[in-house]
Amino acid sequence: MLQKIDHIGIAVKSIEDARKYYENALGLKCEGVEEVADQKVKTAFFVVGGVHIELLEPTSPDSPIAKYLEKNPHGGIHHIAFLTDDVKSELKSVSEKGVVLINVEPKIGAHGKQIAFLHPKSTFGVLTELCQNGEC
Ligand code: ZN
Numbered sequence: 619m620l621q622k623i624d625h626i627g628i629a630v631k632s633i634e635d636a637r638k639y640y641e642n643a644l645g646l647k648c649e650g651v652e653e654v655a656d657q658k659v660k661t662a663f664f665v666v667g668g669v670h671i672e673l674l675e676p677t678s679p680d681s682p683i684a685k686y687l688e689k690n691p692h693g694g695i696h697h698i699a700f701l702t703d704d705v706k707s708e709l710k711s712v713s714e715k716g717v718v719l720i721n722v723e724p725k726i727g728a729h730g731k732q733i734a735f736l737h738p739k740s741t742f743g744v745l746t747e748l749c750q751n752g753e754c
Contacts, residue, residue: 619703619708619715620636620700620701620708620748621699621700621701621702621703622668622669622700622701623669623699623700623701624654624669624670624699624700624701624749625663625669625670625671625672625699625749626669626670626671626672626695626698626699627672627674627695627697627699627745627747628672628673628674628684628693628694628695628696628699629674629683629690629694629696630673630674630675630693631675631677631686631687631693631696633651633660633661633673633675635661635752636662636673636675636693637673638663639665639675639698640671644666644689646664646665646666646671647664648662648663648664649663649664649665649670650662650663652728652729653677654716654727654728654733655677656704656725656726656727657681657682657683657687657725657727658676658677658678658680658681658682658683659674659675659676659677659681660674660677661673661675662673662675663728663730672694672699673715674696683696695746696745697735697739697744697746698744698745698746698747698749699726699733699747699748700746700747700748700749701749701750701751702748702749702750703750704750705724705730705733705748705750706723706724706738707736708748709721709722709724709734709748712736716740717737717740717741718735718736718737718739718740719734719735719736719737720734720735720736721734721735722734722735723750724748724750726752727747727749729751730751730752731749731751731752732749732750732752733736733747733748733749733750734747734748734749735747735748736748
């Protein structure tokens with residue numbers, strides 16, 4: 619079952635530049651920067667009202683975020699992530715209802731979370747992530 623919106627993923631060319639807006643203009647605190655090698659991104663997290671803003675900077679030209687930035691040079695909202703207590707059963711449930719999966723099996727994302735993406739062609743254009751907290 620979905621529990622809440624966990625985070626909103628925002629593609630940026632440079633976390634260094636973008637974090638100034640979140641910190642100085644919006645007054646949010648950066649909770650940390652982490653590289654997720656598997657996804658070829660560097661991430662920075664901010665929190666507001668229990669929902670995280672996840673800034674995503676590509677670490678390689680073949681990163682999915684680099685491709686997104688080619689189409690959206692100013693950056694933009696890349697994905698929305700829902701927290702669930704069981705990614706595997708959620709994936710099974712949505713795929714049985716006809717949703718196309720990008721990840722059939724969960725992968726490991728930032729903070730050791732299990733994550734999996736649903737294809738935007740069956741989510742009305744919104745790249746959707748399901749995530750489950752790691753056991754650490
Ligand atoms: Zn995410």
